[in-house]
Amino acid sequence: MDDRTYWDERYRDATFRLPEEPSRPLREFADALPEGRAFDVATGTGRNALFLAAAGYEVDAVDVSGVGLDEARERAAExxxxxxxxxxxxxxxxxxxxxxxxxxxxxSFYRALELLPDLKEALAPGGVLCYEHHLRSPEADRGPSDDRHRFRSNDLLRAVLDLTVLHYEETTRVEDGRTSAVATIVARNTGGGSQTYPRRPAE
Structure with a gap:
């Protein structure tokens, strides 16, 4: 089964629902993001794209699933x-x-290390990458069942060290009684020894 067919079937399954709120790095670092255009990778049903559009961005949102995009369009129209x-x-x-x-x-929660060179090149000067994904961890019971689709510790960090890292963490989250291990990075397309940095969001 190819990816398009797989995800179309997932979105048609009434028991499969993605979160509706935007990703944590977008929410927590919204004030540190430059205005302008945004690119949402593997948008699914559009939660991040809609958050960015509501904040004033012109957004390109890409996904392999036409079924997921149809739901995203409905939400956008509403x-x-x-x-x-x-x-x-x-x-x-x-x-x-x-x-x-x-x-x-x-x-958000799309393993794209091999695409990161292109995604980094897509950033305008001063543009910011917000990325979160599942980690390999014996504690995790949420996310991909196959470790091939999870990052190892520091995979994401090492892949963006040519950007200015504004925030990075690897952490465990417990939600609805299930545990996720997640890597989160916020990184800016700038260089040099003296830069500005956002304050750590309050918990």
Whole structure:
């Protein structure tokens, strides 16, 4: 089964629901993000894309699943945001990401280490990458069942050390009685020894 068919079937399953609130790095570091254009990778049903559109961004949102994108379009129409999001059905393995085009790139729970060179090049000067994904951990009972689809410790950090790391953590979360191990990074397309940094959000 190819990825498109797999995800179309998942979204048609009434018992499968993605979170509706945006990712933690987007919520917690919203004030540190530059204005402009945003790119939401593997948007699913659009939770991050809609958050960014509501915050004033013009958003390109890509996903392989037409079923997921149909739900995202419905949500956008309900919130009068559809004119601010370009919903793009494409396989990210072959999609050509424009260079230096985006002020924010968002990736949530999609293993894309091999795509990171292209995603980093997609950042405009001063643009910010917000990325979170599952880690390999014996404590985790939420997320991919196969460790191939999880990061090892520091995989994500090492992959973006050519950017300015504003925030990085590897942590365990317990929600609804289930445990996730998650790596989160917020990194800016800048260089040099003296820079500005956002304050750590209050817990």
């Amino acid at each position: 919130r009068d945001l559809d004119g601010h999001v370009d919903w793009i059905q494409a396989d990210l393995d072959t999609y050509c990401v424009p260079e230096s085009a985006y002020d924010v790139v968002s990736v």
